[in-house]
Structures are given as structure tokens and as C-alpha cells.
Amino acid sequence: MRKANIFKNGELIGRLTETDKKNYLFKYIDSWVKDTSKPDLCLSMPKRAEEYRSAYLFPFFFNMLSEGANRKIQSKLLRIDENDHFGFLLATSGYDTLGSVTVKPAEGNE
Numbered sequence: 001m002r003k004a005n006i007f008k009n010g011e012l013i014g015r016l017t018e019t020d021k022k023n024y025l026f027k028y029i030d031s032w033v034k035d036t037s038k039p040d041l042c043l044s045m046p047k048r049a050e051e052y053r054s055a056y057l058f059p060f061f062f063n064m065l066s067e068g069a070n071r072k073i074q075s076k077l078l079r080i081d082e083n084d085h086f087g088f089l090l091a092t093s094g095y096d097t098l099g100s101v102t103v104k105p106a107e108g109n110e
Contacts, residue, residue, distance in 0.1 A: 002086055003106035006041070013041060015106060016061065018086040026058060027051035041101070057085045061103070064093050 004016045006026070014028040026045065032038050033047050040046045042060045052058070065088050066074055075082045078091050093103040 002090065004086075004090055004103045005106045007102045007104065008039070008041065009100045010102075013038070016058075016089075016103065018057075022055050024054045024057055024086075025051050026054075057089070061089055061093075064097060064099075064101070064103070065089060066092065 001020075002018045005012055006014045006016055012029060013032045014026060017025040019025065026041075028041075028047055028049075030049070033049055038047070044060065045052055045058070056062075062085060065071070065085060071082060071088070074080070074088065074092060078088075080087045080091060089103050090105050093101075094105075095102065
């Protein structure tokens with residue numbers, strides 16, 4: 001199981017978990033859900049107390065990943081399988097992303 005902390009403008013908003021290659025969970029932290037001034041992560045995942053479940057990496061996070069030649073280069077440099085989407089997310093989305101969202105490995109990753 002691998003876990004990631006999700007930040008928006010540097011503030012923790014939730015946790016993303018890969019339970020296995022075909023099961024993903026996203027859950028907002030309680031304080032983010034309760035604060036009505038805080039925005040949703042994205043339109044497809046409005047704030048709620050219940051976790052989101054998916055059989056594939058959520059499109060919002062998948063779209064943060066590189067493609068094509070850039071992905072091949074990153075795969076070789078970082079020694080990550082090109083099809084390991086969660087691994088790429090953990091390795092490449094911690095800093096300097098196009099938007100306000102960053103993804104950083106959480107403690108307890110296996």
C-alpha cells in the first residue's frame with residue numbers, strides 16, 4: 001500500500017492511497033471539509049466527509065503526469081516502470097507543478 005499527502009497552496013487537504021494496482025482512495029481531511037471557505041480539489045471531487053474510491057488513478061491526479069518522450073526519460077532517470085502511475089505521481093508532483101496542487105509521499109509507504 002502506498003500513500004500520498006495532497007496539498008493545495010502548501011496546505012494539507014487530503015490523502016490519496018493506492019491499496020493495490022486497481023484500487024485507489026482519496027479522502028479530504030476533516031478540517032478542510034468543515035471549512036466552508038476552502039475550495040474543492042476539483043469539480044469531479046467536491047468536498048465531502050466520505051472517501052472517494054476508484055479502480056484506476058483518479059483523472060485529476062493522472063493528468064498531473066508527464067506523457068510521451070518526457071515520461072520515457074523520467075522512467076529511466078527515476079528508475080520507475082512507465083506504467084506505475086502512482087509511483088510517477090509520488091516522484092514528480094511534489095514541487096513545481098503547473099497548478100496549486102502538490103503530492104508528497106506520506107509516512108508508512110511500503
